[in-house]
Amino acid sequence: MPFANDVQRHIQISLLAADEKLIVEREAARREAASQASARGLTNSGPGIKLVHGTYTKWLEEKIAVHTAIYLDTCKELNIPITDEIESEIIAKLELISKAKYTPQLPQTLGAAQIPAITDQLKQEMDRVGGRALLQARSKVSLAKLKSRQSPDKSSRLPQIENSGGKKMGFNATVLRVMIASPGDVQEERRAATEEINDWNALHSASRNIVLLPDKWETNTNPQYGAHPQALVNKQILDRADILVGIFGMRLGTQTPDFQSGTVEEITRHADRQKSVKLYFSEAPLPRDYDREQYAALVSYRDECRLKSWYTAFRDTDDFRRQFRRHLAMELNEARYAGLEITQSAIPSPSTSSQPLLSEAAETILKQAASKGGDILVRNSIGLNTMSAGGQQFGKGDNSPRTVALWTAALEELKRLGFVAHSSGPISKVTNAGYKYVDSLDPVTGY
Numbered sequence: 001m002p003f004a005n006d007v008q009r010h011i012q013i014s015l016l017a018a019d020e021k022l023i024v025e026r027e028a029a030r031r032e033a034a035s036q037a038s039a040r041g042l043t044n045s046g047p048g049i050k051l052v053h054g055t056y057t058k059w060l061e062e063k064i065a066v067h068t069a070i071y072l073d074t075c076k077e078l079n080i081p082i083t084d085e086i087e088s089e090i091i092a093k094l095e096l097i098s099k100a101k102y103t104p105q106l107p108q109t110l111g112a113a114q115i116p117a118i119t120d121q122l123k124q125e126m127d128r129v130g131g132r133a134l135l136q137a138r139s140k141v142s143l144a145k146l147k148s149r150q151s152p153d154k155s156s157r158l159p160q161i162e163n164s165g166g167k168k169m170g171f172n173a174t175v176l177r178v179m180i181a182s183p184g185d186v187q188e189e190r191r192a193a194t195e196e197i198n199d200w201n202a203l204h205s206a207s208r209n210i211v212l213l214p215d216k217w218e219t220n221t222n223p224q225y226g227a228h229p230q231a232l233v234n235k236q237i238l239d240r241a242d243i244l245v246g247i248f249g250m251r252l253g254t255q256t257p258d259f260q261s262g263t264v265e266e267i268t269r270h271a272d273r274q275k276s277v278k279l280y281f282s283e284a285p286l287p288r289d290y291d292r293e294q295y296a297a298l299v300s301y302r303d304e305c306r307l308k309s310w311y312t313a314f315r316d317t318d319d320f321r322r323q324f325r326r327h328l329a330m331e332l333n334e335a336r337y338a339g340l341e342i343t344q345s346a347i348p349s350p351s352t353s354s355q356p357l358l359s360e361a362a363e364t365i366l367k368q369a370a371s372k373g374g375d376i377l378v379r380n381s382i383g384l385n386t387m388s389a390g391g392q393q394f395g396k397g398d399n400s401p402r403t404v405a406l407w408t409a410a411l412e413e414l415k416r417l418g419f420v421a422h423s424s425g426p427i428s429k430v431t432n433a434g435y436k437y438v439d440s441l442d443p444v445t446g447y
Contacts, residue, residue, distance in 0.1 A: 002083065002085045002086040002089050003080075003089070007074065007078065011071065011074055012416070013222045013223070014070045014074070014219045014221075015067060015070055015416070016222075016223045016359065016409065016413050016416075017217060017218065017221040018063075018067070018070060018217070018218040019063070019409050019412055020223055020229055020405065020406070021229050021233075022059060022062060022063055022184075023059075023408055023409050024254065024401065024402065024405045025059070025062075025184070025254045026055055026056065026058075026059035027402075027404060027405050028255065028401060029055040029254075030052055030056075030401075031401060033051050033052045033054065034048075036051060037051050037052060049118060049122075050121070053122050053125070056126070057125055057126055057129040058129075060097070060126065060129055060133065061129050061130075061132070061133045062184055064097050064130070064136075064137050065137070065187055066184065066187070066218060067093070067097060067137075068090070068094060068141065069187045069190070069191060069218065070218050070219060071090045071141070072140065072144045072191070073191060073194060073216075073218075073219060074219065075144070075148070076144075076191075076198070077194065077198065077214075077219075081148045081149070082144050082145035082148045083145075084145075086145075087141055087142070087145050091137070091138060094137050094138075095134060097130075098130035098131065098133060098134040099130065172209070173205060173208075173209045173210055173211045174210050174211070175210075175211050176210060176212050176242040176243060176337075177241045177242050177243070178197055178212050178213065178242070178243045178244075178245060179216075179237055179241035179243070179244045179266065179270070180194065180215065180216045180245050180247070181247070181263050181267060182246065182247040182248065183249065183251040183253035183254075183261065183262075184251070184253075185250055185251045186248070186282070188317040189247045189249070189280070189314075189317055189320045190216065190247065192317055192320060192321040192324070193247070193320075194214045194216070195321075196324055196325045196328060197212045197328070198214070199325075200212060200325075200328055204332075208332070210332065212332075215241060217233050217237060220236070220237055221233055221236045221237060222236070223361075223409070223413075224360075225359060225360040225361050228256065228257060228402065230262045230265060233262065233266070234265070234266070234269065238266050238269060238270060241270060242275065242276070243275070243278070243331065244266065244267060244270040244275065244277045244278070245280070245324070246263060246266070246267045246277060248279075248280065248282060248298055248302070250282065250286065250291070250295050250298065251291060251294040251295070251298060252294055252297040252298040260297060260301065264301060276331060278312075279305060279309060279311035280311065280312050280313075280314055280323070280324070281298075281302050281311055281312070282314060282315075282320075283313040283315060284316060312327070358437075359409075359410055361394075362410040362411075362413045362414050364394075364410075365387075365389055365407070365414065366420070366430065366434055366437065366438060367438055368389045368390035368391075368392050369389035369420075369429075369430050369434075370390075370430050370434060370435055370438045371390050372389075372390035374429050374430040374434075374435075375429055376388075376389040376411065376420060376428045376429070376430075377389070377427055378411065378426050378427075378428070379426055387407050387408075387411065394407045411428070414434065415428070418431060418433045418434075419431060419433055419434030420434055
């Protein structure tokens with residue numbers, strides 16, 4: 001495989017965390033679309049079904065974009081050149097995603113004549129969106145490969161210094177965590193912020209004894225069971241952040257139990273702790289297909305920020321990059337960062353584990369399926385999602401979006417690792433690799 005085992009493990013964890021958040025956002029959008037269809041009297045009609053199905057095509061497009069960003073960010077942050085082999089592996093993974101199929105169970109009230117036509121339209125739309133997103137991803141990966149070849153000496157790794165004997169050695173430094181918070185529509189700006197943070201490290205870490213670590217949910221969270229996804233992001237990233245960079249494009253983001261969106265929650269909680277917050281709002285022209293409700297919420301929040309903060313507007317990614325570079329330098333030149341005590345090593349110990357890391361939910365499904373027949377049954381229809389394996393129904397009695405997102409992400413995790421494969425219709429089966437994984441948990445029972 002082109003990626004080393006520890007890098008693969010890091011990427012897998014990042015992808016799983018990203019998928020879980022994307023599913024939560026998709027389910028929230030689906031509920032909203034279903035509500036809009038109901039308000040217009042379109043429930044169980046062709047237009048209403050297409051409205052709800054649009055949330056799945058958008059999810060597919062965003063999933064490909066986020067997965068692409070995770071692969072490219074990992075290569076950038078770990079200074080891994082994008083070879084032809086790595087490019088091929090990334091594209092192969094994205095192609096599998098682009099072929100995702102979601103066909104809702106259509107109500108019989110539509111009539112026998114309409115059901116095949118609508119089903120075909122929905123499939124064609126998924127294929128069109130997946131193909132378009134894959135084409136954009138190919139372009140980004142190709143460009144990243146070209147850049148890595150043109151700049152082979154530029155490194156985003158933590159800097160090293162030389163002792164009097166000319167030998168390279170690590171150095172101790174204060175580690176400051178910089179959280180990059182945003183909705184999912186500013187991937188280029190998130191990548192630019194990461195690159196500027198790494199460039200600051202390359203230029204200043206050795207002389208300042210400060211290392212900045214960019215913290216992002218798609219690369220620095222790991223899946224957990226038992227809490228709302230936003231609570232896990234808060235615990236794993238926000239609570240330890242020293243500086244927060246908030247970036248907004250055309251969306252405010254998905255609502256959380258306590259705030260208008262996850263990004264708003266992160267900004268508010270960080271500011272309440274009297275920590276540094278840098279806010280950036282896009283003033284680029286609105287695209288033709290922008291979400292009017294999301295944009296209205298964003299404008300309202302931006303107006304609130306105008307009364308209690310100083311934020312920066314940017315025209316495009318290059319403009320954001322220039323301004324953020326300047327603001328980062330100004331921030332770290334402030335007196336409170338002078339003479340910081342060294343708190344930990346700037347060079348982390350690499351992970352040596354190559355064992356795939358399964359979330360608790362994924363392991364529960366795999367164990368149950370492997371114990372009885374190896375089948376996993378999923379039934380999807382608008383407003384109803386059920387999953388069962390080995391005689392056990394998961395999330396029984398709780399069809400909330402959060403529960404559905406949890407078990408759906410767990411099944412996708414198993415498929416991605418090759419522990420489960422689609423068999424036919426709504427049935428997936430445990431693979432040989434899946435049985436071996438269960439056996440590895442305990443040599444005798446697998447439990």
